[in-house]
Amino acid sequence: MNVIIAPDQFGAGMTSTDAAEAAAEGVRKAAGIEAVICPMADGHAGTSRALLYGKSYETVSVTAADPHLRERTADYYVDEDGHAFIDSEAILGLQLLEPNERQLLDTSSTGLGQVMAHAAGAKSITIALGGTASVDMGLGMLEALGAKIRGEDGSRLQHLRTKDISGAAAIQFPTKKLPPIRVLCTSFYPLTGMDGAVYRTGRQAGESDSVMEFLHQAVLNTVPLFPVPDAAAKPGSGAGGGIGFALGCLGAELHEAVVYTAGVHQLAAKLQHASLILTGESQDGMPEHTSHVVPYIQKLAEQADVPCADMTITTDRTGDTRATVERAAIEAIRPYLK
Structure with a gap:
């Protein structure tokens, strides 16, 4: 048997x-x-360990911001061949916040960018993009990687939170060289629309309709500032509150996490003998x-x-x-x- x-x-x-x-x-x-x-795994916390099962790897601890920009310790993994694996949910997940802290406007993806910057020397970075507390389109992450986001008056916006996307008028993408990035999305939904990042994440966080409407319009206004605005309609672009969109604009490959994990384990081939x-x-x-x-x-x-x-x-x-x-x-x- x-x-x-x-x-x-x-x-x-x-x-x-x-x-x-x-x-x-x-x-x-x-x-x-x-x-x-x-x-x-389907992109939630623990995905990296599932992918690394049976392999030798090192756990790397780094100081990174939680969704409210408070410093905390976050872990990522580097396998024996020098490839890095990051679980975004362990850095940005709603579970890190108390119920009364889950207002989308005050959250940020900065912590993920900080961990990515720390892992930039790896041969590649695989990011499991599960649930996140922010819908900042990855602007906080991009800022941590060296991007400069400016407002209408040309001043630089810093320490970005979700509410700040409404004031963005220009984005200078980071020049820091990153290794190839692979993104494993829990859900393959788009960035915009009623089934997109804002409304999905907002409903999970218990956000009000008025806030979700405001953020959705802000997202629509900010999309043209990215180098590949058409990617907003691409499946997976809405993952992680729009982080999938930002990473896609950086040239990352987007995959459905559960399908990718099954492929790593060669599950279809193993089933032929099961x-x-x-x-x-x-x-x-x-x-x-x-x-x-x-x-x-x-x-x-x-x-x-x-x-x-x-x-x-x-x-x-x-x-x-x-x-x-x-x-x-x-x-x-x-x-x-x-």
């Missing part, structure tokens, strides 16, 4: 890597076999899967005509233990044991 384990993270306290290893222990106990571990694949996540009482991972794995399994067992569990957000995931894997595989 050839079993593949390809889960998403199980709550904020368990990455997909840890969940996959816990599930593998459950398979070992239930079936006495070693499963093939392929930790999955008897069963296990996937899953933790849900907070939601009727449907909240990540992109489980539906995508189910789709791949169907295409390969391989049974797919779902070990998704419901959590109250108090954190899931290895034992919980291990038991879920045992229950998921049991019907397939002869």
